[in-house]
Amino acid sequence: MADRPHVLVLGGTAEAVALANAAAPHFDVTYSLAGRTQSPSLPDNVTVRTGGFGGIAALSAWLLKRDIDLVVDATHPFAEKISANATTACDMTGSPRLRLLRPAWTSVLGDDWREVTDIAAAARLLPEIGSCAFLSIGRQELAVFADVPGVSFVARSIDPPDGDNALPGATWLTGRGPFTMEQETTLLRDHGIDVVVSKNAGGDATYAKIAAARDLSIPVVMIARPDPPLGETVATVDAALEWLDATGGNHR
Ligand code: NAP
Numbered sequence: 001m002a003d004r005p006h007v008l009v010l011g012g013t014a015e016a017v018a019l020a021n022a023a024a025p026h027f028d029v030t031y032s033l034a035g036r037t038q039s040p041s042l043p044d045n046v047t048v049r050t051g052g053f054g055g056i057a058a059l060s061a062w063l064l065k066r067d068i069d070l071v072v073d074a075t076h077p078f079a080e081k082i083s084a085n086a087t088t089a090c091d092m093t094g095s096p097r098l099r100l101l102r103p104a105w106t107s108v109l110g111d112d113w114r115e116v117t118d119i120a121a122a123a124r125l126l127p128e129i130g131s132c133a134f135l136s137i138g139r140q141e142l143a144v145f146a147d148v149p150g151v152s153f154v155a156r157s158i159d160p161p162d163g164d165n166a167l168p169g170a171t172w173l174t175g176r177g178p179f180t181m182e183q184e185t186t187l188l189r190d191h192g193i194d195v196v197v198s199k200n201a202g203g204d205a206t207y208a209k210i211a212a213a214r215d216l217s218i219p220v221v222m223i224a225r226p227d228p229p230l231g232e233t234v235a236t237v238d239a240a241l242e243w244l245d246a247t248g249g250n251h252r
Pocket residue numbers: 010011012013032033034036050051052053054055056059074075076078079080081082083085137138140199
């Protein structure tokens with residue numbers, strides 16, 4: 001291992017940016033993004049790479065070619081494929097890997113959650129619950145809602161939709177969290193929303209819509225997380241830093 005261990009942070013979350021920033025003074029950090037967002041939040045003073053690696057074998061080869069010592073998978077809880085790929089690729093190369101995964105939300109008194117296993121199940125359930133749904137699940141999987149009968153949609157994403165992921169007839173809003181409770185309450189009221197569809201993303205940045213729905217007695221169709229990959233997992237940036245220190249030889 002070199003003097004400054006080389007860390008790959010698989011990113012796309014606020015925690016990944018915070019971890020890369022905190023690790024940068026002590027480690028050579030490469031921050032990796034899929035390239036889905038036009039102007040992503042980025043850490044400072046680290047190498048940034050963008051775009052898929054090309055699958056498990058290509059990621060393994062990339063890890064070896066770039067002399068990566070440590071991998072932290074800090075991707076979104078719903079980024080199932082890259083997490084699985086990273087787990088297998090790190091097993092193949094013998095690279096220590098950590099999953100940084102923020103805790104899921106849990107319902108509290110006053111919440112009316114209808115928990116479903118995936119997005120298709122959310123789409124099937126919707127007509128029984130409401131007629132004007134707020135979707136803030138990103139742009140990639142909206143086609144599933146295209147044929148839901150009797151429900152109109154207000155959808156929000158960081159970037160506007162393109163042809164491949166548009167939901168015909170939906171009202172589109174763009175915006176990047178964190179959102180306040182006041183903003184979310186106004187949005188739900190102004191658009192006459194009677195059901196919210198959300199992934200159980202966890203974290204603070206997008207929780208206000210859940211709290212606002214509770215406040216307005218609006219049900220939430222809550223999409224459960226996919227199973228996380230096996231292997232060592234921590235819930236906070238501080239814990240991930242401790243792992244880097246311990247596994248990378250305490251270079252701080
Ligand atoms: P995914 O389905 O797990 O991954 C699909 C493919 O995208 C992967 O196989 C990989 O391509 C590439 N990829 C994904 N994340 C990457 C990264 N950080 N660096 C390099 N390549 C990456 O991923 P996703 O759910 O579309 O998420 C894509 C990105 O958006 C992730 O960085 C994630 O943290 C972020 N994000 C996702 C969500 C969500 O709801 N899914 C929400 C907020 C942010 P190859 O196989 O070619 O290597």
